[in-house]
Amino acid sequence: MTSDDIPRPGPQRAMRADVRRNRARLLAAAREMFERDGAGASLEAVARLAGVGIGTLYRHFPTRQDLLEALLADVYDGLAATGRELLVSPAPGEALTTWLRAFIVRITAFPGMAAAAAVSLRPEQPGRPEPSGARRAVRDAGEALFRRAQDAGDVPADAEFADALRLAGAIAMVTERDPEAADRLLALAAAGLAPGKGAHGG
Amino acid sequence: MTSDDIPRPGPQRAMRADVRRNRARLLAAAREMFERDGAGASLEAVARLAGVGIGTLYRHFPTRQDLLEALLADVYDGLAATGRELLVSPAPGEALTTWLRAFIVRITAFPGMAAAAAVSLRPEQPGRPEPSGARRAVRDAGEALFRRAQDAGDVPADAEFADALRLAGAIAMVTERDPEAADRLLALAAAGLAPGKGAHGG
DNA sequence: ACCTGAACACCGTTCAAGT
């Protein structure tokens, strides 16, 4: 369990390269098929496009969600980088909403991707494995922006980052590939649908 | 096309009763199967449970979404009634959020129902038929509550009801059968994630 | 150790035959 992905260095190097190439081809093919047909695209078609057997696809990605999360990992890494950049911007509240907007845009690269993201970003559960590096990275970067906005008084003191991220994910799911609608919903949630009711006790 | 559902009164009365009974049985069976297995439950199993052939299911409901919308129609009618009752409550803003909370709870009777509701409540599109009576009723009742809250100054003047409803639908989709999470997200969206930025131009 | 693809299972959908 500890060194599972470093299987004995030496003469097997060529093999490992094949495996990696297959994995990369599968990811590229999946991205292409999913962008064409959505996240429900035929996995057989993905394997065919990648030039490997269907069994190889299943060996690398036992479930469709695994394949989707591998694609999401790149998105998450990019969002983490964007988040770190925004951390030095002068307006904490704006920086947060800018980042949430980027989050929504990038997890809607194809229909169904946002739903997969919502699953992958669900609160930690007993059954599920530790969050991957990319998942932790995106969460940490977003949380840093969130806390800074909270410290600046731009975000209610009793709000929680996990909820804000879920809300953004929800907006992404429902507006999917309509960025203008996503912007409107995010602006509405940011300003408050029914503000000023003193709902926050601190 | 005009009198499609009133096919010649007279000796056919008994037949029509059979058709209606089949329809009612299919809806009851669908509700039961969907509550057990989610909105993706086997349609063959639904037909079996209803005691009719699979062809009869397809005759009544050509697509899965049609079946889901038939179940949603009851929910919509109930929500419309609730909305009319809330219209006389003394606190317009609270009445709106109370109704939105009821909306979220009732469109999550089973996994996948909220997604079907989000589809059925999408902004009118060229291809899709006129909204059904129930859809119009729920929209009208919600909009009345929304306008009243807006007039009272509880809701931003430039906000749109359609967006508020989509936002509630989005929250329902992502929290599905977790009412506490839904409450937290709705409270966050109601109070405003990053309020006070003067985002509203009026 | 990894890959292939035939084989199996399952389900959605249609439509010819029946009442």
Next chain:
DNA sequence: ACCTGAACACCGTTCAAGT
């Protein structure tokens, strides 16, 4: 006019055989 269910099509998933 409506219903039935066999037949077809399609896809996900596994696993024995191959390299």
